[in-house]
Amino acid sequence: MLTRENVVLHVADVHKNFGGLHALSDIDLQVEEGKTHAIIGPNGAGKSTLLNVIIGRLPPSSGAVVFDGIVLTGKKPHEINQLGVARVFQTPEIFADLSILQNVMTPAFARRDGAFKINMFRAVDNEKEIRQEAEAMLEDVGLIDRREGHAGALSRGDKRRLELAMCLIQKPRLLLLDEPTAGMSRHDTNTTIELLKKIKARGMTKVIIEHDMHVVFSLADRVTVLAQGRIIAAGSPDEVRGNPVVQEAYLGGAHL
Amino acid sequence: MAGFMSRRDLTLFVGFAAIVLLLPILAAPFGAAYPDLLQRFMIFGIFALGFNILFGLTGYLSFGHAAFFGVGSYAAMWSFKLLSLNALPAIIFAVAIAGVFALVIGYVSLRRSGIYFSILTLAFAQMCYSLAYSVLTPITNGETGLRMASSDPRVLDRLFFDAPAGVPVPSLFGMSLSGWNGFYFSAVFLLATFLLAMRITNSPFGMMLKGIKSNQNRMNYTGFNTRPYTLTAFVISGMLAGLAGALLVVTDPLAGAERMQWTASGEVVLMTILGGVGTLVGPVIGAWLIKYFENIFSSFNDNVLSSFFSFLPDGAREVAVTIAGKFVGEGWHLSLGLLFVLIVVFLPGGIMEGARRIGARFGRPRNGSRVGRQRELSPTAAE
Numbered sequence: 001m002l003t004r005e006n007v008v009l010h011v012a013d014v015h016k017n018f019g020g021l022h023a024l025s026d027i028d029l030q031v032e033e034g035k036t037h038a039i040i041g042p043n044g045a046g047k048s049t050l051l052n053v054i055i056g057r058l059p060p061s062s063g064a065v066v067f068d069g070i071v072l073t074g075k076k077p078h079e080i081n082q083l084g085v086a087r088v089f090q091t092p093e094i095f096a097d098l099s100i101l102q103n104v105m106t107p108a109f110a111r112r113d114g115a116f117k118i119n120m121f122r123a124v125d126n127e128k129e130i131r132q133e134a135e136a137m138l139e140d141v142g143l144i145d146r147r148e149g150h151a152g153a154l155s156r157g158d159k160r161r162l163e164l165a166m167c168l169i170q171k172p173r174l175l176l177l178d179e180p181t182a183g184m185s186r187h188d189t190n191t192t193i194e195l196l197k198k199i200k201a202r203g204m205t206k207v208i209i210e211h212d213m214h215v216v217f218s219l220a221d222r223v224t225v226l227a228q229g230r231i232i233a234a235g236s237p238d239e240v241r242g243n244p245v246v247q248e249a250y251l252g253g254a255h256l
Numbered sequence: 257m258a259g260f261m262s263r264r265d266l267t268l269f270v271g272f273a274a275i276v277l278l279l280p281i282l283a284a285p286f287g288a289a290y291p292d293l294l295q296r297f298m299i300f301g302i303f304a305l306g307f308n309i310l311f312g313l314t315g316y317l318s319f320g321h322a323a324f325f326g327v328g329s330y331a332a333m334w335s336f337k338l339l340s341l342n343a344l345p346a347i348i349f350a351v352a353i354a355g356v357f358a359l360v361i362g363y364v365s366l367r368r369s370g371i372y373f374s375i376l377t378l379a380f381a382q383m384c385y386s387l388a389y390s391v392l393t394p395i396t397n398g399e400t401g402l403r404m405a406s407s408d409p410r411v412l413d414r415l416f417f418d419a420p421a422g423v424p425v426p427s428l429f430g431m432s433l434s435g436w437n438g439f440y441f442s443a444v445f446l447l448a449t450f451l452l453a454m455r456i457t458n459s460p461f462g463m464m465l466k467g468i469k470s471n472q473n474r475m476n477y478t479g480f481n482t483r484p485y486t487l488t489a490f491v492i493s494g495m496l497a498g499l500a501g502a503l504l505v506v507t508d509p510l511a512g513a514e515r516m517q518w519t520a521s522g523e524v525v526l527m528t529i530l531g532g533v534g535t536l537v538g539p540v541i542g543a544w545l546i547k548y549f550e551n552i553f554s555s556f557n558d559n560v561l562s563s564f565f566s567f568l569p570d571g572a573r574e575v576a577v578t579i580a581g582k583f584v585g586e587g588w589h590l591s592l593g594l595l596f597v598l599i600v601v602f603l604p605g606g607i608m609e610g611a612r613r614i615g616a617r618f619g620r621p622r623n624g625s626r627v628g629r630q631r632e633l634s635p636t637a638a639e
Contacts (some may be wrong), residue, residue: 055477076476076481077476077477078475078476078477078478078479078480078481078482081476081477081478081479082479086477087477089477093471093473093474093477094471094474095466095467095470095471095474096470096471097466097469097470098463098466098467098470102463102466105463106463106464106467106475106478107478107479109460109463109464110478110479110480111479113460114479115479115480115481116480116481116484116485117460117461118461118488119459119460119461120455120456120459120460120461120462121455121459122459122460123261123262123265123455123458123459124458124459124460124462124463125262125458127460166474166478170478170479
C-alpha cells in the first residue's frame with residue numbers, strides 16, 4: 001500500500017502470534033492527521049491486541065508501527081506518550097487516591113517537564129498556569145464542581161471523562177480510545193459522544209476501538225473492520241455499512 | 257519567602273518547631289525530659305520522616321532502611337577517627353556514604369515492586385549486617401562495635417592542635433555536644449528534615465510520587481519515567497537514614513552492627529504506620545511514641561506499679577500489679593504490640609487519622625462538601 005499524504009500513524013504489515021495462534025495477520029492501516037479512525041470487529045477479532053501493539057504494550061511478531069516517521073516498536077510507554085500519543089483504557093486508569101484536580105494536573109506536568117524532572121523546590125500551589133489549564137479542562141468535561149473531590153469516588157462514566165480530560169490536557173497528536181463507552185448507560189454514552197465530537201472539532205487525530213455501532217457511526221471518518229485477526233474491510237462508515245462481507249462476518253448477515 | 261511556603265505550611269512548620277524546641281518543658285510531666293531520650297526523639301524522628309518520603313509517598317515498603325542508618329553510623333565514626341572530632345564533616349560524610357549505598361541498593365531493588373521489593377531490601381540489609389558483624393571486621397570492629405580512641409589519626413584536628421588527653425568526644429567547632437547542646441543540635445536537623453519533607457510533599461515532584469503510589473501504570477502512559485522518580489525518593493530517604501545514624505554516633509560514640517539488624521528496619525516501619533503513613537507529622541509522633549515506650553515503659557518495675565495502684569485495696573493491688581507488670585519492664589514490647597494492633601485495626605491511617613477524626617467531630621466542618629455535589633454541567637450543556 002502506498003503511503004498517503006499526511007499520514008500520522010502507519011501500522012505497517014503487523015503480525016502477532018501467541019504461540020500457534022495468529023492474533024493479528026497482515027494488518028496494514030494508515031491514520032490521517034485530524035481524522036477519527038474506528039477499528040471495529042466482533043469479540044476476539046484482535047482489536048485490543050492491535051491497540052496494545054500500537055501503544056507498545058505488546059511487541060509485534062513482525063512488522064512495525066510508525067508514528068510521525070518514528071518507529072514506536074520497542075519504545076517504552078512513557079517514551080511513546082512523550083512523542084504525543086495518549087491512551088484511554090477500557091477500564092479507566094486514573095489516580096484514585098488523588099483529587100480530581102490533581103489527576104488532571106499530573107499529565108500537564110508530564111507535558112511541560114518531560115519524563116523526569118526533580119521539581120521539588122516549587123509548591124504545586126504556586127503552579128498557577130498548570131492549575132488554570134487543568135481547571136479549564138475540567139470545565140470542558142463537566143467535572144469542575146468536584147475538582148477537590150477524590151477521583152476514586154467517581155462513577156464509572158465520570159472516571160472515563162476524567163481519564164479523557166487527563167489525556168486531552170496533554171494536547172496529544174494522537175489519542176487512542178479503547179471502547180470509550182463500554183459499560184456506560186445510554187445517557188453517559190451520549191454525553192461521551194458529544195465530548196468526543198467537541199475534541200474532533202479541535203483537529204485531534206483519534207483511533208477508536210469500539211463495539212457500539214451507534215458510537216462508531218456518530219464519530220468515525222474511516223472504519224477498519226477486523227475479523228479473526230485480519231482486515232476484512234476498510235472505508236468510510238457508509239461504505240463499510242453497506243459491505244456484505246462485513247454484514248456476514250460481523251452480525252451474521254443482519255443489517256447494520 | 258513569598259511563594260516559598262503557603263500560609264498553612266508556615267503555620268504547620270512554626271507549630272512543629274515550637275513543640276520540638278519546647279520539648280524539654282513539654283516532656284517533663286511524662287518523665288521524658290532528659291537530653292539523652294529527647295535526642296533519640298529527634299534522631300528517630302529524622303529516620304521516620306526520611307522513611308516516609310519513600311514509603312508514604314511512593315508506596316514502596318523498604319524493609320532494609322536500618323542498613324543506611326548503620327552505614328551512616330560507621331561513616332560518621334570513621335570521620336571522627338580519621339578526620340576530625342567536629343560533627344559537621346562527620347555528618348556530611350555519613351550522608352554521602354549512605355547516599356551511595358542507597359543508590360546501589362535502590363537501583364537493584366526498584367526493579368521489582370510490592371513484596372519482592374520489600375524482600376530485596378531486606379536481603380540487602382541483612383547482607384550489610386553480616387558484612388558489619390563479621391566479614392568487614394577491620395572496618396567495623398565486628399561484634400564489639402567501633403569506638404574512638406585517643407590514638408586515632410584525626411588528620412584535620414592535628415593540623416591545628418595537639419590531641420587532647422583523655423577519651424575523645426565529638427564536638428561542634430569546639431563546642432561540646434553532650435547534654436542539651438546535643439539535643440538542640442539534633443533538633444535543628446529534625447526541623448530541617450521536616451522542612452524538606454514538607455517541600456517534597458507539596459511539590460510537583462511529590463505529586464508524581466503520590467501518582468506512582470496510586471497508579472504506576474497510568475504514570476507510565478502519562479509520559480513519566482517512574483524509575484528515576486522512585487530511585488530519587490529512595491536515595492533521599494536513605495541519606496536521611498544516614499543522617500540519623502550519624503547523629504546517634506555524636507551522642508553515643510559507639511557504632512555497632514546491631515543497628516543494622518532487621519528488627520531495626522522493622523521498627524521504622526512500625527513508627528511510620530503507628531503515626532500515619534504519608535502524613536507529615538505522623539511518622540515523627542510514631543517515632544517518639546516507640547522511643548518513649550522503649551525507654552520509659554521498660555524502666556517501670558513493680559514498685560512503680562504499686563505506687564500507681566496504691567488507691568486499690570491490698571489484695572486487688574497485687575493482682576493489678578501482677579497483670580500490669582507483664583506489660584512494663586521487660587514486657588514493654590507487649591504494650592507496644594497491643595497498641596500497634598489496636599491502631600492498625602481501628603485506625604488504619606494511624607494516630608494522625610485519629611486526630612483527624614477527633615478534629616472532624618469537634619471542629620468546624622471542612623470545605624470538602626463539594627465532593628458529594630451532583631454534577632450540574634454536562635458536556636453538552638457546557639458547549
